[in-house]
Amino acid sequence: KAKEAGKNNCQFYTKGMNATAVNYLLLENDLRRALELNQFTLHYQPQIDLKTGELMGVEALVRWQHPERGLVSPAHFIPLAEETGLIVPIGEWVLREACRQQKIWLDAGKKVGKIAVNLSPRQFRQKNFPGKVEAILRETQLAPEYLELEITESCAMEHAGETINQLNQLNQMGMYLAIDDFGTGYSSLAYLQRFPIQKLKIDRSFVNDIHDDMNDAAITKTIIGLAHSMQLRVVAEGVETEHQAEWLRQRGCDQAQGFLYAKPMSPKQFESHFHGGRFCFDGTVIPLESYK
Ligand code: C2E
Ligand code: MG
Ligand code: MG
Ligand code: MG
Numbered sequence: 001k002a003k004e005a006g007k008n009n010c011q012f013y014t015k016g017m018n019a020t021a022v023n024y025l026l027l028e029n030d031l032r033r034a035l036e037l038n039q040f041t042l043h044y045q046p047q048i049d050l051k052t053g054e055l056m057g058v059e060a061l062v063r064w065q066h067p068e069r070g071l072v073s074p075a076h077f078i079p080l081a082e083e084t085g086l087i088v089p090i091g092e093w094v095l096r097e098a099c100r101q102q103k104i105w106l107d108a109g110k111k112v113g114k115i116a117v118n119l120s121p122r123q124f125r126q127k128n129f130p131g132k133v134e135a136i137l138r139e140t141q142l143a144p145e146y147l148e149l150e151i152t153e154s155c156a157m158e159h160a161g162e163t164i165n166q167l168n169q170l171n172q173m174g175m176y177l178a179i180d181d182f183g184t185g186y187s188s189l190a191y192l193q194r195f196p197i198q199k200l201k202i203d204r205s206f207v208n209d210i211h212d213d214m215n216d217a218a219i220t221k222t223i224i225g226l227a228h229s230m231q232l233r234v235v236a237e238g239v240e241t242e243h244q245a246e247w248l249r250q251r252g253c254d255q256a257q258g259f260l261y262a263k264p265m266s267p268k269q270f271e272s273h274f275h276g277g278r279f280c281f282d283g284t285v286i287p288l289e290s291y292k
Contacts, residue, residue: 024080027076027077027080028080028084030066031064031077031080031081031084031086032086034064034066034090035089035090035093039064039065039066039067040062040063040064040065040090040093040094040097041062041063041064041065041266042060042061042062042063042094042097042098042101042267043060043061043062043063043264043265043266044058044059044060044061044101044112044115044264044265044266044267044270045058045059045061045257045262045263045264045265046058046257046261046262046279047059047113047116047235047255047256047257048255048256048257048261049254049255050245050248050249050253050254050255050256051249051254055111055112055113055279056113056114056255057112057113057114057115057116057148057255058112058113058114058115058116058270059115059116059118059150059257059264060094060097060098060101060115060116060117060118061074061118061264062074062078062090062094062118064077078120081120082120082121082122085122087120087122087123088122088123088126091119091120091123092123092132092136094117094118095117095132095133095136096136096139096140098115098117098147099115099136099137099140099142099147100140100142101115101267102115102140102142102146102147103140103141103142106142106146109277110271110274110277110279111277111278111279112279114145114146114147114148114176115146115147115148116148116149116150116176116178117147117148117149117150118150118180119149119150119151119155120155121151121152121155121158124151124155124166125159125162125166129166130166130169130170130173133147133149133170133173133175134173137173143174144173144174144175145174145175145176147175147176148175148176148177148178148198148199149170149175149176149177149178150178150179150180150201151163151177151178151179151180152179152180152181152184152185153179153180153181153182153183153184153185153187154181154184154185154186156179156185156191156195157185157186157187157188157191160188160191163191163195164191164194164195164196167195167196167197168196171196171197176198176199177195177196177197177198177199178197178198178199178200178201178235179192179195179197179199179200179201180201181201181203181237182200182201182202182203182223183202183203183205183206183219183220183223184203184205189226192230193230197232198232198233199227199232199233199234199235200223200226200227200232200233200234200235201234201235201236201237201257202220202223202224202234202235202236202237202253203237203238204236204237204238204258205238206219206220206223207220207236207237207238207239207244207248207258208238208240210244210247210248211243211244211247217247220236220248220251220253221251224248224251224252224253228252233254233255234253234254234255235253235254235255235256235257236248236253236255236256236257236258237257237258238257238258238259239256239257239258239259239260239261240258240259240260241260242260244258244260245260261281262281
């Protein structure tokens, strides 16, 4: 009812009022109910070993199946969810759902590697967050080695001291930890070294431009070198062309994720790529001969 009234108001107000603000309010109303109505869904995007072509992991990416707006991208509601604190229950749902799906795939003999879940700052900063992860792993009966958690570079560096404590607890539980969107924040190398992490993900804004922008190419090379000097795996995000993949492969980047291989897929779409327990790409996107 409130939503209907809100919708009419929206048209009424657009002249005098900030349309974005109204839109935001409508969205917040809907977002509060979305969990109860079971409107979130996860899509999965593969992460590929650049040398062997093997599937190393999948990143779980949340979408909101909105009754009127259709499939809403996380970019449109995660900031609002973060602001309102709704990210905490939403993030918990995402983590549980990803673990549940991973367990199903494992039990069915479908090897997807690690399942990577994005954490928002507010979620990650909760004092009892490691305990929550532990409870979800127990509930879904998933071994921690099949889970990977991603926090962004800016989140990690914002309260670096706290980050170290939180990461240490998670690391001791046996899961993989990754720094997402690396290169976009202001990293302190001293802190980076003290984070018990296993992976850096190069932000796609650099990867996009490696062939057109010398600075982006230089930054990408530097991140690969930095990661390796710290014994970390390095993943390039947003790889769209074979040209980019080849450039990254030649410079020793370990893994790639991007539209060249696959867009994020629904669980059904994702499963359609399995043949005899192995994940296979269709048609022209096969990057290496190791996939038959
Ligand atoms: P991210 O974690 O850096 O995820 C990668 C984003 O890049 C995804 O966008 C993915 O669809 C997109 N992408 C992957 N390959 C390519 C490519 O080749 N080209 C281009 N142009 N884009 C590519 P998506 O799914 O819209 O997610 C956007 C962001 O929303 C994520 O960035 C992440 O920060 C956030 N997010 C997504 N799911 C969750 C979640 O469950 N929890 C939290 N806290 N944040 C999430
Ligand atoms: Mg991510
Ligand atoms: Mg990223
Ligand atoms: Mg650029």
